[in-house]
Amino acid sequence: MLLFETVREMGHEQVLFCHGKNPEIKAIIAIHDTTLGPAMGATRLFPYVSEEAALKDALRLSRGMTYKAACANIPAGGGKAVIIANPDNKTDDLLRAYGRFVNSINGRFITGQDVNITPDDVRTIGQETQYVVGLSEKSGGPAPITSLGVFLGIKAAVEFRWQTKRLDGMKVAVQGLGNVGKNLCRYLHEHGVQLFVTDINPAKAEEVKQLYGATVVEPSEIYSLDVDVFAPCALGAILNSHTIPFLKASIVAGAANNQLENEQLHSQMLVKKGILYSPDYVINAGGLINVYNEMIGYDEEKALKQVHNIYNTLLAIFDIAKQQGVTTNDAAKKLAEDRIARVRSNKNKAIAA
Ligand SMILES: NC(=O)C1=CN([C@@H]2O[C@H](COP(=O)(O)OP(=O)(O)OC[C@H]3O[C@@H](n4cnc5c(N)ncnc54)[C@H](O)[C@@H]3O)[C@@H](O)[C@H]2O)C=CC1
Ligand SMILES: O=C(O)C(=O)Cc1c[nH]c2ccccc12
Numbered sequence: 001m002l003l004f005e006t007v008r009e010m011g012h013e014q015v016l017f018c019h020g021k022n023p024e025i026k027a028i029i030a031i032h033d034t035t036l037g038p039a040m041g042a043t044r045l046f047p048y049v050s051e052e053a054a055l056k057d058a059l060r061l062s063r064g065m066t067y068k069a070a071c072a073n074i075p076a077g078g079g080k081a082v083i084i085a086n087p088d089n090k091t092d093d094l095l096r097a098y099g100r101f102v103n104s105i106n107g108r109f110i111t112g113q114d115v116n117i118t119p120d121d122v123r124t125i126g127q128e129t130q131y132v133v134g135l136s137e138k139s140g141g142p143a144p145i146t147s148l149g150v151f152l153g154i155k156a157a158v159e160f161r162w163q164t165k166r167l168d169g170m171k172v173a174v175q176g177l178g179n180v181g182k183n184l185c186r187y188l189h190e191h192g193v194q195l196f197v198t199d200i201n202p203a204k205a206e207e208v209k210q211l212y213g214a215t216v217v218e219p220s221e222i223y224s225l226d227v228d229v230f231a232p233c234a235l236g237a238i239l240n241s242h243t244i245p246f247l248k249a250s251i252v253a254g255a256a257n258n259q260l261e262n263e264q265l266h267s268q269m270l271v272k273k274g275i276l277y278s279p280d281y282v283i284n285a286g287g288l289i290n291v292y293n294e295m296i297g298y299d300e301e302k303a304l305k306q307v308h309n310i311y312n313t314l315l316a317i318f319d320i321a322k323q324q325g326v327t328t329n330d331a332a333k334k335l336a337e338d339r340i341a342r343v344r345s346n347k348n349k350a351i352a353a
Helices: 003-010 051-071 092-104 119-125 142-162 179-190 202-212 219-224 263-272 286-296 300-324 328-352
Strands: 014-021 024-033 043-046 077-084 171-175 194-198 229-232
Touching: 003 051, 014 051, 014 092, 024 051, 024 092, 043 051, 051 077, 051 286, 051 328, 077 092, 092 119, 142 179, 142 229, 142 286, 142 300, 171 179, 171 219, 179 194, 179 202, 194 202, 194 219, 263 328, 286 300, 300 328
Parallel strands: 043 077, 171 194, 171 229
Antiparallel strands: 014 024, 024 077
């Protein structure tokens, strides 16, 4: 991989390779853009197959955070960090060593809980740095508000597609029944949706079957179901050349980050199949909205208003994509880049004055 070429192409400001021998630690902190504010993004711990895979994940996720904040009108930049480790080898020493790296950049990067990091782990990281968020009891953690945002995003897509505000009788397939997926199922069930669900953990699927009368399918079967909406709430890169040909849903709208394996290729593949795609970093902004509000002093009404805005933003993006004949992904990216360019130009004017 040509390092600077890749970073230049994706537009990152700074990438930190954090290494330590005692304890053994390898982490990458990617800061994409801080025009709108300090870079925010949760930290993921994962046994990546290669260092290149880890870097790619950090670069793509951090860029997604920049667009996420810009589309949600949150004055934060985009960042994300990955710790390359097996979850079985996660120790307090490792987390504290990581916390010292976060602290060393003095608030340019603010982080919290992502895949394989628990709230307790964030507390441990927080022993070394104040630049962690997402622990307030008041806000109930980011997942419930993320699922509300995804629910509203599904409503926006349904309205754009079929000019109806009603979800009752619709069929939705939910992949992944973790903190976000399970809560999303509750909202959908309350609105009369017929659920089809899967999780690699059968106990989670069984629970959602009992709670919301969902039909449980095998993980491999979730793509080809004859449903109206497919909601990916597990992993990234699930929209790819193997899965897209199987999709029968008219809408893809879910919480997972980096859903498109290849942004250009696979967003266009979806368009060709007539599938309306809700850009992941627009529909799943609820988590960021929640932690940002927690950071500045939690005001529930304000946070909920910002989450409800996801609905309007998605409708606007769908409209622009239709008017201009571009993918919804490109329309969202353009919206984000325009907002950032405007702030950058005002900043430059202020410096010049
Ligand atoms: N929690 C939040 O506030 C936010 C979460 N996201 C993204 O949403 C997704 C879900 O987040 P959480 O619910 O917090 O994570 P989680 O870890 O609680 O849940 C993920 C679930 O997916 C299941 N799963 C994993 N691989 C699967 C597969 N191949 N097929 C079916 N199920 C599978 C897991 O067993 C687990 O139950 C992640 O991609 C995350 O990055 C994005 C924005 C905010
Ligand atoms: O939407 C994402 O991918 C996030 O990383 C959101 C998020 C959850 N917890 C956090 C803590 C600090 C910064 C962002 C987040």
